[in-house]
Amino acid sequence: MTGTRRMHLTPQERAARGRAARTLVPPDSHAEFTPATDRPDPVAMVEQQSAGRLTDLVPIRYGRMMESPFRFYRGAAGVMAADLAGTPSSGFTAQLCGDAHMLNFRLLASPERHLMFDVNDFDETLPGPWEWDVKRLSASLVIAGRANDFSTKERAGVVRETVRSYREWMDTFAGRRNIDVWYTRIDADELFAALSGELGRGEQRRVSRTLAKARSRDHLHAFEKLTHVVKGERRIAPDPPLVVPLEDLLPGVEREQLEQQLRELIDRYGHTLPSDRRALLHQYRVVDMARKVVGVGSVGTRCWIILLLGRDDQDPLLLQAKEAGESVLAEFTAPSEYANQGERVVAGQRLMQATSDMFLGWERVEGLDGRQRDFYVRQLRDWKAIPQADTMSPDVMRLFGRLCGANLARAHARSGDRIAIAAYLGDTDVFDRAVTAFAELYADRNEQDHRALTEAVRDGRVTAVSA
Incomplete structure (x- = not known):
């Protein structure tokens, strides 16, 4: 038998590595955030990221990012990646979401038709310092809390609860067998039953409606909403500039x-x-296609929706083929092991999610301009529900943050050294408070960057439109 034998450390040795890292990079050092003196202009960074995108859609991206500091934050993962690269790191890595803001945690369907709570959107996924995902999540909660007029104390309570949940769940996963970590998932119905005692009657009713709405937002709902019948044939309905069928897009x-x-x-x-x-x-046939404008951070990337029909016209499958470029983390981490960026996205999603879309895959195609581009493909919609941050009370956001922290710990525990990370975090709230301080500082920076984009639009440097 030949080959390289992988070295396995004992749990005690892994924990010792985590404790040693506490001396080199104290957990309270994560409170620090001072922008680099040579920090690039944030508007220039956003423009640079837009350079390879469809020029007619880029103004929509800027228009959405202008709407609020939170919307700017959602579109500025690249800006924050550059900032995070200069922050302390324990030296332990995990597969990162790369854009772990709060709205990328949502309700999703498993192939077994269970409603799950999981992290979503892996366009930027790449291995890197686990702290980066925790800090991006935490800063998003502060920014959303400011938009909801939460007090400083209320915002701090939300973030501390979130990071505490991450820390305690990482410690729980450190004590579990590998396969048990892999099987862990958050079932939405079980979760609601377990947490209902912490919610008031009104909040319980809202959560019940959200679960019901998520189940109604399946592929049949998308089929009825996004298509219509033209001359007896089912076609994707135009909604320009957000949805443009191919026959309306090109000669x-x-x-x-x-x-x-x-x-x-x-x-x-x-x-x-x-x-x-x-x-x-292969039991489905393609019948129509359209270009679609997607979320704030992805506006301008090439994204197609493809309508397929199976047994008959009432047996639809809607797929989304989305362009995958290089991760915004790539400049600051080791390069991806995947030559195809679509495969990078799919591999990261499968590694981090408890259960993934059954039609998730990737491919490379040559565009009309002769350029090779990578894509990943998934169902357009399947039992999805996005949290409504602007309607959350401090108590609800604190509970939501707790779920996000637990889920992120589960995702990181699958690929990172959960025992070393847990030992590094320790059993006190030092890290929790440090990240809370960081999140407030970064929210300040984000507001300044948002103002810079607003001023650039006002001065005519960039063009923004609402859509």
């Missing part, structure tokens, strides 16, 4: 070329699916 020859490329994308991407799901995919 005849170019449209036919792009349609053929997207058909080939769907056919070839099936080879990245498990064989049983590939067999299921």
Whole structure:
């Protein structure tokens, strides 16, 4: 038998590594945030990220980011990645979401048709310092809390609860067997039953409605909302500039070329699916396609929705093929092991999520301009519900933060050294309070960056439109 034998440390040795890191990088050092003296202009960084995007959609991105500091934050993962690169790190890595703000934690469907609470959106996923995800989540809660007029004390309570949850769950996972960590998941119904005692009657009713709404937002709901019948055939309904069918987007020859490329994308991407799901995919036929504008951080990337039909016209499958570029973390971490950026996204999602979309896969295609671009593919909508941050009370946001912290710990524990990280965090609230201080400082910085973008639009440096 030949090959390289992987060295395995004992739990005691791993814990010792974590404790040793506390001496080198004290947990209270994470309170620090001082922007670098040579920090790039945030507007220039946002423009740089927009450079490879569709020029007619970029103004929509700026328009959305202008709306509020929170919306700016959602579109400025690259800005924060550069800032986080200069902050303290314990030296332990995990697979990162890369954009772990609070709205990227939501209700999702598992292939077994259970409603789960999990982290979502892995466009920026890459291995890196686990602290970066914790800090991006925490700062998002402060920014959302400020928008809701929470007091400083209320915001601090939300963040401390979130980080405490992360710390305590990481300690719990440190004591579990590997396979038990892997099987851990947060079932939404079980979660609601367990936490209902902490919610008032009104909040319980809102959560019940949210669960019911999530289940109603399935592929059939998307089918009815996004399509209509034209001359007896089902087609994607136009909603420009957010949804533009191919026949309205390009002239005849170019449209036919792009349609053929997207058909080939769907056919070839099936080879990245498990064989049983590939067999299921091949039972559908492509009938229509459209360009779609997606979330704040992704506006301007190439994103297509593809309508497929199965047994008959009432057996739909809506897939989303989204362009995958290099992660904003890549400049500050080790390069990805995947040559295809779509595969990078899919691999990170499968590693971090407890259960992933059954149609999740990737492919590389050549565009009309001759450039090779990577894409990942997934269902457009399947039992999804995004939290409404602007309606949360301090108590609800604190509870929500606790769930996010637990879920992020679970995601990191699958790929990182959970025993060393838990030992580094310790059993006191020193790290919790440090990150709370950091989050307030970064929220200040984010507000300044948001103002810089607003001024750039006012001065005509960049163009923004509402859509």
